[in-house]
Amino acid sequence: MLAVALAVFLILGGRLAWLQLYKGLYYGRQADGNRMRSSVIMAPRGRIMDRHGKVLADSSPGYVLSLQAGHSFSDSEVNLLAQLLAMPPDVIRKKADRAANTYEQIVIKGELTSREITLLEEHVKELPGVSLDLQPMRHYLYGESAAHVLGYVGEVSEEQLKQGKYKGLSPGSIVGKEGLEFVYDTVLRGQTGRKTEEVDVRGKVVRKLGGQAPLSGKGLVLTIDFALQQDLERVMDKQLAALRSSGIAPNAFAAAAVAMDPNTGAVRALVSRPSYDPNWFVGGISSAHWKLINENVFHPLTNRVINGEYPAGSTFKVVTGSAVLDCHGVTPEELIFDSGKHWLADMGNAGGEALGWINFQTAFAMSDNVYFYEMGRRAGIENLNACAAKYGFGRPTGIELAGESSGLIAGPAAKKKVFNEEWGLGDTFNAAIGQGLTLVTPMQICQMLAAVAADGVVHPPYLVEQIVNADGSVYETPKRPESRKLELEPRTIQLIQKGLKGVTQPGGTGAWFANLPVPVAGKTGTAENPHGQDHGWFIAYAPAEKPDLVIACIVEQGSYGATASGPIVYEVLEDYLSGKLKPETE
Numbered sequence: 020m021l022a023v024a025l026a027v028f029l030i031l032g033g034r035l036a037w038l039q040l041y042k043g044l045y046y047g048r049q050a051d052g053n054r055m056r057s058s059v060i061m062a063p064r065g066r067i068m069d070r071h072g073k074v075l076a077d078s079s080p081g082y083v084l085s086l087q088a089g090h091s092f093s094d095s096e097v098n099l100l101a102q103l104l105a106m107p108p109d110v111i112r113k114k115a116d117r118a119a120n121t122y123e124q125i126v127i128k129g130e131l132t133s134r135e136i137t138l139l140e141e142h143v144k145e146l147p148g149v150s151l152d153l154q155p156m157r158h159y160l161y162g163e164s165a166a167h168v169l170g171y172v173g174e175v176s177e178e179q180l181k182q183g184k185y186k187g188l189s190p191g192s193i194v195g196k197e198g199l200e201f202v203y204d205t206v207l208r209g210q211t212g213r214k215t216e217e218v219d220v221r222g223k224v225v226r227k228l229g230g231q232a233p234l235s236g237k238g239l240v241l242t243i244d245f246a247l248q249q250d251l252e253r254v255m256d257k258q259l260a261a262l263r264s265s266g267i268a269p270n271a272f273a274a275a276a277v278a279m280d281p282n283t284g285a286v287r288a289l290v291s292r293p294s295y296d297p298n299w300f301v302g303g304i305s306s307a308h309w310k311l312i313n314e315n316v317f318h319p320l321t322n323r324v325i326n327g328e329y330p331a332g333s334t335f336k337v338v339t340g341s342a343v344l345d346c347h348g349v350t351p352e353e354l355i356f357d358s359g360k361h362w363l364a365d366m367g368n369a370g371g372e373a374l375g376w377i378n379f380q381t382a383f384a385m386s387d388n389v390y391f392y393e394m395g396r397r398a399g400i401e402n403l404n405a406c407a408a409k410y411g412f413g414r415p416t417g418i419e420l421a422g423e424s425s426g427l428i429a430g431p432a433a434k435k436k437v438f439n440e441e442w443g444l445g446d447t448f449n450a451a452i453g454q455g456l457t458l459v460t461p462m463q464i465c466q467m468l469a470a471v472a473a474d475g476v477v478h479p480p481y482l483v484e485q486i487v488n489a490d491g492s493v494y495e496t497p498k499r500p501e502s503r504k505l506e507l508e509p510r511t512i513q514l515i516q517k518g519l520k521g522v523t524q525p526g527g528t529g530a531w532f533a534n535l536p537v538p539v540a541g542k543t544g545t546a547e548n549p550h551g552q553d554h555g556w557f558i559a560y561a562p563a564e565k566p567d568l569v570i571a572c573i574v575e576q577g578s579y580g581a582t583a584s585g586p587i588v589y590e591v592l593e594d595y596l597s598g599k600l601k602p603e604t605e
Contacts, residue, residue, distance in 0.1 A: 129302030170198020335453025395451025555583025
């Protein structure tokens, strides 16, 4: 037995010596060469669709280049990556240093081109600390269309990772940056997964060791009617080009328009010009594209519908008329003499016109300033401001887009704060016709007109109809602000409606709108601009009886509203009322 035990011991000892001395170098190289790699699998973001189910934003597979956690990148590796990816070396070095001191991979570039993938594959042995992975990438199917509604996505920043909304996310995670992508980011983002793999020294996967699959984000069904959205964009772009080429408004590069259902507050179209392609930001915006955006003096990233603040011009006569009628400062039949100037101040009509004896209906239809100066005087600035607040001016409408501007209601306190001057009669006159300190957004103006169209009910604007699961079933209907009454006499609203209808009939400032298939109601407006040509407003709702669409449009430096914005609103309403804007089937 002793001999047998000794023989076994010698055999095992010899085997151990052989493994340690002869094969030790081989297995050492294997251990150094093969690595366990754990990496995040991004979840596909939920789809964003228009009200008819047309997909506007989706996710599809694309190649992403990542820097592996814990790898120390040499200068030669950084310089090679900079050359292959056409990126600044300092940008790569910053990310490489982050990767060396973190437990998670760092995405260096997404949405790689086929050429970039080929170049990286050719230099794979020289870049052991990088990996190519298929990840879901965001795609905006129609480029610039509805860009200011959808927004865009990008890599979460170091600062954002410290915030509550983004805590727990991995570096390199893709999050919403603007628009609905930002506001509904936690809904759209889904939950990331993870995979663990064994890879060789070249980064090639030897075997998969397990992991957890990601969960797709939920989708959004919007109130947007994409056929109307694209029509409004097309007509606006055509009109802006025409204004510039004709010489009428050589600086007409910026504009905004919004359309909504006055009976619900559902926004059907929202356009801001100039615009941008949100696809540029997917995977990291190039220096060339950023230069195009950053050097454009008209600021393409600005959503003018909610952030553009302008004098309301004569569209504000809706408020002035409501205020004076509701406090019984004038009767609809009372005649007031317009000599071209008001008798208490040297302030008159824009073109010096004198319309003689006129009543409320005529003054509203012809947008007579002298008459409305008197209406402002009779109502008083306190009543004007109170009525403006009822319509929603001076505060955000609450639409689901971040950073909405409040605008400004003109008054003694505002003048004291801005100019440190006392309020005078001339200031009340200016406020009554929407000039001076009064500032409004196109969204606020649209909400105002929608309230008139809805017989005095304010339905706050909204963009998201439903949150849906991946299979299309309804997950949730977002909560919305409650509708409210204007607290104006029904007779007041009826007289304003009558005035708006008169604008689009013979003798009104928008008389050519009488050629549309059905009667509509509207109002022109010209907003004074100390920095260039005046801005032009046109607002309308259709049909005049039982309306289901309101449009507010402004062209910056477009001059008169009738010639700047009027043609945009007219053509879109013509297409809408004639049934041309049928939803496309997927």
